[in-house]
Amino acid sequence: MNMVKNKEVSIEGALQLAQKEVYAEKDAQDLLIGSQFNFVIYKYKHYRWQKRILQIDFNSKTIFNIEKGIIKKQFPFSQVKACEDTERRRFSIVFHGRQDYELEAVSLDDKRKIQKSVWGSCDPCKKKIDVSRLCDQFQIQDMAVFSGNEPSVNQHIILDRKVAHNFNSDFKDFKCCGLEVNRKNLVAEPSILSPSSTELKNIHVGVIYMPTPKDAEKYQALKGSPSELHVVDQFMLEMCKIPHLGQRLDLLLTIRELPVSMRDLEPLINQKIQASKQLQASQKFVAVLEYILAIGNHLNEKAGKEKAKGFRLSSLTKLPLLRGKERTFTLLHALVEQIFLHEPDLVKFSQELTEFEAVPVASMKGLSAEVDVLKKELENVIQCRRLIKPKTIKATPQESQFCKELKDLIQKYEGDLSQLSKRCDEMKKLYSNILVKFGEPQDLDSQELFGWISSFISEFRKILVNVGNFFTLESVFVAPRKGIYSFSFHVIKVYQSQTIQVNLMLNGKPVISAFAGDKDVTREAATNGVLLYLDKEDKVYLKLEKGNLVGGWQYSTFSGFLVFPL
Numbered sequence: 107m108n109m110v111k112n113k114e115v116s117i118e119g120a121l122q123l124a125q126k127e128v129y130a131e132k133d134a135q136d137l138l139i140g141s142q143f144n145f146v147i148y149k150y151k152h153y154r155w156q157k158r159i160l161q162i163d164f165n166s167k168t169i170f171n172i173e174k175g176i177i178k179k180q181f182p183f184s185q186v187k188a189c190e191d192t193e194r195r196r197f198s199i200v201f202h203g204r205q206d207y208e209l210e211a212v213s214l215d216d217k218r219k220i221q222k223s224v225w226g227s228c229d230p231c232k233k234k235i236d237v238s239r240l241c242d243q244f245q246i247q248d249m250a251v252f253s254g255n256e257p258s259v260n261q262h263i264i265l266d267r268k269v270a271h272n273f274n275s276d277f278k279d280f281k282c283c284g285l286e287v288n289r290k291n292l293v294a295e296p297s298i299l300s301p302s303s304t305e306l307k308n309i310h311v312g313v314i315y316m317p318t319p320k321d322a323e324k325y326q327a328l329k330g331s332p333s334e335l336h337v338v339d340q341f342m343l344e345m346c347k348i349p350h351l352g353q354r355l356d357l358l359l360t361i362r363e364l365p366v367s368m369r370d371l372e373p374l375i376n377q378k379i380q381a382s383k384q385l386q387a388s389q390k391f392v393a394v395l396e397y398i399l400a401i402g403n404h405l406n407e408k409a410g411k412e413k414a415k416g417f418r419l420s421s422l423t424k425l426p427l428l429r430g431k432e433r434t435f436t437l438l439h440a441l442v443e444q445i446f447l448h449e450p451d452l453v454k455f456s457q458e459l460t461e462f463e464a465v466p467v468a469s470m471k472g473l474s475a476e477v478d479v480l481k482k483e484l485e486n487v488i489q490c491r492r493l494i495k496p497k498t499i500k501a502t503p504q505e506s507q508f509c510k511e512l513k514d515l516i517q518k519y520e521g522d523l524s525q526l527s528k529r530c531d532e533m534k535k536l537y538s539n540i541l542v543k544f545g546e547p548q549d550l551d552s553q554e555l556f557g558w559i560s561s562f563i564s565e566f567r568k569i570l571v572n573v574g575n576f577f578t579l580e581s582v583f584v585a586p587r588k589g590i591y592s593f594s595f596h597v598i599k600v601y602q603s604q605t606i607q608v609n610l611m612l613n614g615k616p617v618i619s620a621f622a623g624d625k626d627v628t629r630e631a632a633t634n635g636v637l638l639y640l641d642k643e644d645k646v647y648l649k650l651e652k653g654n655l656v657g658g659w660q661y662s663t664f665s666g667f668l669v670f671p672l
């Protein structure tokens with residue numbers, strides 16, 4: 107009311123402000139009683155701002171840092187020390203015992219919600235310092251952003267000195283790349299709906315240095331010719347004249363990023379759908395699990411324990427770690443032996459699970475969060491369009507064309523996002539069925555479950571190619587009995603001209619050799635093979651007699667097997 111009395115705002119303006127405050131309080135209450143929230147943030151990494159999803163999960167009391175469906179980092183609430191506010195939409199999450207996160211929210215409203223959700227009550231430790239020495243050594247001086255024909259270094263800058271200082275390199279790029287701030291290209295330029303990568307960077311610069319309400323108040327109160335101002339202040343003054351500048355910049359960024367995000371997420375969601383379908387349909391994998399259960403129950407019975415009706419799939423990763431009396435023989439070796447004895451065809455079970463050959467990186471939790479954020483971003487675009495839509499009578503041809511193209515894009519993105527959302531729902535439903543089938547908890551993320559299965563398949567294959575376990579961990583072949591054996595090897599050298607010599611050794615003595623010495627190729631193999639008579643426990647292995655493989659060892663092979671016993 108005081109603002110109305112002082113004629114600072116109209117009655118309508120005061121009502122709008124009051125309504126915003128009510129909504130802000132309501133949002134804060136809703137946030138505190140919710141369970142999981144996803145926010146778009148930008149994280150400063152490798153000298154640039156990278157888009158991430160910040161998920162705050164009150165069920166698990168964990169903060170997740172998600173990129174393209176991949177959970178990059180996760181932090182329990184207990185590790186969070188504070189959330190420190192910085193200028194504009196930036197803030198820092200301060201952790202106990204690790205590096206701080208410098209982040210930027212896409213809006214001041216999101217920044218407020220993030221701070222209230224977890225860290226609003228945190229108070230960072232305040233240290234008493236002697237400021238006189240610091241001010242003397244590190245005080246920021248007024249300085250111009252440009253050299254040469256630009257104003258001198260002593261020219262006064264209205265903009266906050268720290269912001270102006272950081273503005274230096276970004277502003278140079280911004281102006282030189284042809285996207286100078288004016289009404290033409292930030293108000294109603296149709297082509298800006300599909301900007302180039304350079305223009306997109308410039309839009310982001312505009313978002314970062316968008317004038318704050320205090321900045322706008324300073325510049326609107328200026329009197330005199332704008333040409334007398336510092337070039338940075340001229341820039342900021344022009345930005346202050348653009349109506350709904352923040353919404354326009356956010357709209358341009360979102361319109362550009364939405365199709366890219368949807369295109370990136372689609373194959374990841376499809377991969378999870380296919381993986382779930384394969385796991386649901388694979389009968390051989392279930393049969394392998396039954397063998398594991400039978401082996402486990404037999405050992406439990408011998409130890410006087412009760413038989414189990416099932417087991418968590420996390421146990422799959424423990425099979426290679428459980429060793430027998432022979433330290434090289436594990437429970438996984440026992441499983442392979444039993445399958446070979448009774449149902450040899452089951453060793454091919456991984457052929458039914460081709461989507462698990464590579465370790466899964468994206469998680470369904472992360473992918474669902476990404477889709478949820480895309481929905482919110484599109485809704486913000488729709489709201490923004492309503493806000494900036496010009497009056498029909500006052501609209502210029504450019505503004506009308508801009509709004510028409512924007513409407514068409516929104517309709518297209520709504521259709522694309524609807525299809526992506528349906529695929530995401532299908533993915534979650536299929537995965538939920540998988541959890542039920544294998545008796546896993548419903549809150550188990552796919553990144554864990556699929557990771558266990560992928561690791562099990564990888565370890566199973568290693569044992570499979572070492573049937574009998576006659577190769578040691580050091581790749582030494584130990585003859586199990588007297589007989590004739592066949593050996594072959596392919597040793598690769600890469601990206602180096604030095605000749606290599608590889609010897610096949612029998613009980614410490616060379617038997618055959620192979621060489622690779624062509625200087626004009628990037629990859630070359632030293633290859634050879636031989637039949638050998640071996641007595642029981644004779645040892646055969648490879649020795650690099652000369653040269654260096656660099657990274658070639660990753661592509662090299664050594665194999666041996668019994669031809670016939672004696």
